[in-house]
Amino acid sequence: MKIVIFGLTISSSWGNGHATLWRGLCKNLIRLGHDVAFFERDVSYYAAARDFHELPGGRLELYSDWETVRPTARRAAGDADAIIVTSYCPDATDATALSLDCARAIHVFYDLDTPITLARLSTGEQVPYIGAEGLGCFDLVLSFTGGDAVFREFRRLAGARRIEALYGHVDPDIHRPAASQPHYRADLSYLGTYSKDRQHTLESLFTSAAAVRLDLRFLIAGAQYPPDFPWSPNIYFVRHLPPSEHAAFFASSRLTLNLTRKPMAEMGWCPSGRLFEAAACGAPLLSDVWEGITEFFEPGTEILLARDRSDVLAALERQDDELRRIAAHARERTLDQHSSARRARELVALLEGIQQHDASQPAFEES
Known part of the structure; x- marks a missing residue:
């Protein structure tokens, strides 16, 4: 055609x-x-x-x-x-x-x-x-x-x-496991353009967790973040991350967070491209909750879900080998069902x- x-x-x-x-x-x-x-x-x-x-x-x-x-x-x-x-x-x-x-x-x-x-x-x-x-x-x-x-x-x-x-x-030719990079190292990362209707969730799941776990390193990458964003000393920032750097970014994350814009979350059945990109790169997934998410990834086996800060903090307490198993299952499913x-x-x-x-x-x- x-x-x-x-x-x-x-x-x-x-x-x-x-x-x-x-x-x-x-x-x-x-x-x-x-x-x-x-x-x-x-x-x-x-x-x-x-x-x-x-x-x-x-x-x-x-x-x-x-x-x-x-x-x-x-x-x-x-x-x-x-x-x-x-x-x-x-x-x-x-x-x-x-x-x-x-x-x-x-x-x-x-x-x-x-x-x-x-x-x-x-x-x-x-x-x-x-x-x-x-x-x-x-x-x-x-x-x-x-x-x-x-x-x-x-x-x-x-x-x-x-x-x-x-x-x-996701295009697995671009988003695939890569070597970890020190400048992208993070215990919890988040990749996404700033959005006002996503800010409340970002604060309740990401910045609030960073405020509690000052011993951990948090990393945000994305464009258009305002000067009054509630940064804390352990939150680091990458202003713009081109697709060529996504694999290294996710590979350097012990856990990465997926957040959904409010109108999308309210409707459900709204997997973002970022969710599949992170999975294809082998990053353990932590996501907010919306109707239909279990049709794309199995909670506990392929993805972790967070409804509040306590869920985020609990996810950060999981052992590395457990997170690696979750990431491997998510990558397998993504390549089979969610590729470009x-x-x-x-x-x-x-x-x-x-x-x-x-x-x-x-x-x-x-x-």
């Missing part, structure tokens, strides 16, 4: 979770023999932290504005088998209109920010990457967050007809299914 994508970014992993996911997915689509083109608006903040400059075997089209790129985009989309428009694509509505002009293509919307989208739709707030016609014009809506409740809301609020989950994933190659095959199967069946038949029926 020829697949054309209009997305937020693939070229810069700074301050977003989209880029790393798209890199793994596109690479594996290309390995499967598909023709992939990714269109990205060239904005200054991503250009300043660009860590991916070409799409090997595919095409990365950076453009300054939609009017300039429109002819190129139209040519690329004209003979496409599938056109994917994503959440937070700055030109999503224009790309959607262009997509709908291409009658032969399968029209796909991929929401990598499902809870934010549904929260805005539920209050009547305008969602800039969804046009006034909603999502009923798409043959397929993919959601980064799963569960029947999510599917119902997409159908009710945006008129989506066929909805499927396409969860996060697995998600690429899932996406292809969904697209082929639409080619073979009536595109108007919804995949989700309300009970």
Whole structure:
């Protein structure tokens, strides 16, 4: 298939979770023999932290504005088998209109920010990457967050007809066990961009534990942390960690924490890409709790769960050999069920299914 994508970014992993996911997915689509083109608006903040400059075997089209790129985009989309428009694509509505002009293509919307989208739709707030016609014009809506409740809301609020989950994933070529590095050494680490709706959980599980265990080393890596963040002397900070450094970061962590943004945690079925990345690198996982997490990892065997500070402190007391066993089980499951190659095959199967069946038949029926 020829697949054309209009997305937020693939070229810069700074301050977003989209880029790393798209890199793994596109690479594996290309390995499967598909023709992939990714269109990205060239904005200054991503250009300043660009860590991916070409799409090997595919095409990365950076453009300054939609009017300039429109002819190129139209040519690329004209003979496409599938056109994917994503959440937070700055030109999503224009790309959607262009997509709908291409009658032969399968029209796909991929929401990598499902809870934010549904929260805005539920209050009547305008969602800039969804046009006034909603999502009923798409043959397929993919959601980064799963569960029947999510599917119902997409159908009710945006008129989506066929909805499927396409969860996060990891590229084990990038995220794999590596040598520990002294500058990343940590008893408990956390990798994530600052988010206001994640801050309460970060404080209750991470910074509060650091305040109690001043004898241990805690490490945060991520962008956009404010000056008034509640640091303590034993919390260290890496301002931006490119994907090339993720493996060393996780390999240097005795235990790493996964946190979920509040809207996602409330909906459940929301495994982050970071969760799978850490597992693929062989880091023992500690996560906040949300509905559906047990479908991705088995608590106590493949992952540890924390509802409050006492759970974090208890996890830090576990023996090293026990943590290593948990990490090994999580890595095995991740490589089998949550790799970028697995998600690429899932996406292809969904697209082929639409080619073979009536595109108007919804995949989700309300009970």
